[in-house]
Amino acid sequence: MTVRVTVADPMVHRCDVLAVGVFAAPGRLEGLAAKLDQALGGALARALHDEKFTAELGKVFVLHTLGKLPAARVAIVGLGDRDAFTIDRLRLAAASVARAAQDRRLSRLALAPLQHRDWEPAAIAAARAEGAILGTYAFTKYRKEKSHGVDVDLLAANRAEATALEAGRRRGQVVAEAVNYARDLVNEPPNVLTPDALAGEARRAARGTKLKVQVWGPQDLKKRGLEVILAVGGASAHTPRLILMDYAPARPRRTIALAGKGVTFDTGGVDLKTPEGMATMKEDMSGAAAVLATMRALPLLQPAVRVTAAIAAVENAVGSRAMRPGDVVTAVNGTTIEITNTDAEGRLILADAVAHLAAGGPDEIIDLATLTGAASVALGPYAAAVMGSDQGLVDRLIGAGARAGERLVPFPLYEEYRRAMRSDIADIKNAASRHGGAQKGAAFIGEFAGKVPWAHVDIAPVAFLDGEEGTSPVLPRGGTGFGVRTLLEYLAGRG
Numbered sequence: 001m002t003v004r005v006t007v008a009d010p011m012v013h014r015c016d017v018l019a020v021g022v023f024a025a026p027g028r029l030e031g032l033a034a035k036l037d038q039a040l041g042g043a044l045a046r047a048l049h050d051e052k053f054t055a056e057l058g059k060v061f062v063l064h065t066l067g068k069l070p071a072a073r074v075a076i077v078g079l080g081d082r083d084a085f086t087i088d089r090l091r092l093a094a095a096s097v098a099r100a101a102q103d104r105r106l107s108r109l110a111l112a113p114l115q116h117r118d119w120e121p122a123a124i125a126a127a128r129a130e131g132a133i134l135g136t137y138a139f140t141k142y143r144k145e146k147s148h149g150v151d152v153d154l155l156a157a158n159r160a161e162a163t164a165l166e167a168g169r170r171r172g173q174v175v176a177e178a179v180n181y182a183r184d185l186v187n188e189p190p191n192v193l194t195p196d197a198l199a200g201e202a203r204r205a206a207r208g209t210k211l212k213v214q215v216w217g218p219q220d221l222k223k224r225g226l227e228v229i230l231a232v233g234g235a236s237a238h239t240p241r242l243i244l245m246d247y248a249p250a251r252p253r254r255t256i257a258l259a260g261k262g263v264t265f266d267t268g269g270v271d272l273k274t275p276e277g278m279a280t281m282k283e284d285m286s287g288a289a290a291v292l293a294t295m296r297a298l299p300l301l302q303p304a305v306r307v308t309a310a311i312a313a314v315e316n317a318v319g320s321r322a323m324r325p326g327d328v329v330t331a332v333n334g335t336t337i338e339i340t341n342t343d344a345e346g347r348l349i350l351a352d353a354v355a356h357l358a359a360g361g362p363d364e365i366i367d368l369a370t371l372t373g374a375a376s377v378a379l380g381p382y383a384a385a386v387m388g389s390d391q392g393l394v395d396r397l398i399g400a401g402a403r404a405g406e407r408l409v410p411f412p413l414y415e416e417y418r419r420a421m422r423s424d425i426a427d428i429k430n431a432a433s434r435h436g437g438a439q440k441g442a443a444f445i446g447e448f449a450g451k452v453p454w455a456h457v458d459i460a461p462v463a464f465l466d467g468e469e470g471t472s473p474v475l476p477r478g479g480t481g482f483g484v485r486t487l488l489e490y491l492a493g494r495g
């Protein structure tokens with residue numbers, strides 16, 4: 001899909017479908033919708049009335065213009081209540097109409113100009129571009145039938161307006177393409193997307209940019225004492241990798257470290273999952289995908305903040321070399337860990353990754369992980385959980401998520417959760433009882449951040465949707481790419 005800004009009058013612009021947003025219950029059509037209705041001899045108002053169109057958010061009504069207008073069709077897009085309208089709702093509406101055009105196999109979609117007294121034109125263009133690109137995403141790599149391509153024109157009244165829109169359009173496109181890239185990585189099957197393949201993606205992402213990438217294989221991990229990652233990946237023929245990435249702009253305001261859980265498949269290990277629990281466990285590298293996609297977008301967005309990333313990529317397999325309940329392993333910072341459950345592997349690999357990042361002395365550490373079923377049970381597929389050692393950092397992440405259209409809900413991190421992770425024979429154990437499971441997992445990871453302000457985002461609820469509990473126009477079935485929008489918004493605000 002391409003999104004462009006085009007200077008054109010919607011009344012004379014030629015396209016397959018011209019989209020116009022309307023608010024709920026206006027009584028009668030206003031503005032451009034009224035002008036279009038007039039050109040159609042009142043047919044638009046009559047059709048909307050007869051079809052009981054309610055302008056509910058994301059509802060789309062398409063009417064053929066039968067040669068009465070240069071646009072072959074008009075799409076009336078519901079924007080919901082005028083008073084409840086937000087940038088996020090604009091993003092959802094753009095996603096809905098782009099998807100409607102795609103479903104009808106229409107190729108040229110034009111979005112009529114939209115102004116809002118509280119919003120910058122660039123923010124409007126960014127939300128529309130983002131929505132359209134996110135809304136038409138489909139993973140068709142392994143199918144003969146590909147999805148229909150839609151080209152979108154954001155109509156502008158004049159050159160000056162077009163210039164203002166263009167900056168937002170570009171940003172929205174970069175962000176949405178980063179999200180879709182993360183989705184592709186998550187949807188890629190686990191026999192293809194192995195730890196080594198993920199490392200290859202990082203190398204490819206850096207090619208031709210000033211991103212630096214380093215990949216540590218089993219020998220490097222052993223030499224540098226990242227034994228926990230080795231233990232988790234021990235049973236798989238697809239050996240572990242630690243993928244280190246560095247975005248270093250000229251005069252950075254601060255250094256932010258990102259860690260991603262990259263379990264390319266989670267069988268649970270010796271504490272084997274049930275078939276139902278294992279079915280979608282290719283999603284267990286969604287944190288890694290979000291971090292990698294974010295890093296890949298940074299050279300295009302150029303925030304003035306240094307970002308270092310550590311992506312721990314392993315397969316949690318079963319076999320005679322697998323770690324067992326009762327094993328004790330030592331993390332890179334010297335902390336010993338009693339493994340009480342081999343299915344709590346995400347926090348194990350993040351122990352080494354976060355401790356490694358902390359040793360570099362960044363200003364903040366943020367980790368993203370599909371860490372616990374407990375977070376999923378608590379929230380359903382509607383939000384991620386966030387917690388950490390620094391309330392300011394947690395609050396800023398929640399704010400960035402809200403602006404970017406991703407929900408992050410704060411969970412408490414009481415001292416008691418950390419206490420529950422005490423081991424009889426080592427410094428800490430990796431699993432305790434299920435109660436407060438998301439917080440206990442987080443408390444474990446927090447041990448390895450040392451004194452560096454740290455936050456953890458448990459994206460298990462939202463990383464992968466099976467559609468049973470519903471998706472949204474911007475969240476498809478399968479990998480969602482959750483976290484990319486929040487991270488890019490957050491980093492932009494810290495640079």
Ligand code: BES
Nearest residue numbers: 341343344345370371372373374431460
């Ligand atoms: N990858 C899972 C968590 C998960 C569950 C992600 C569902 C996405 C959807 C993780 O490695 C895991 O198995 N966690 C255990 C931890 C427990 C053994 C302490 C869990 O949540 O049951």
Ligand code: MN
Nearest residue numbers: 266343344345
């Ligand atoms: Mn697990």
Ligand code: ZN
Nearest residue numbers: 263266284346
């Ligand atoms: Zn896992």
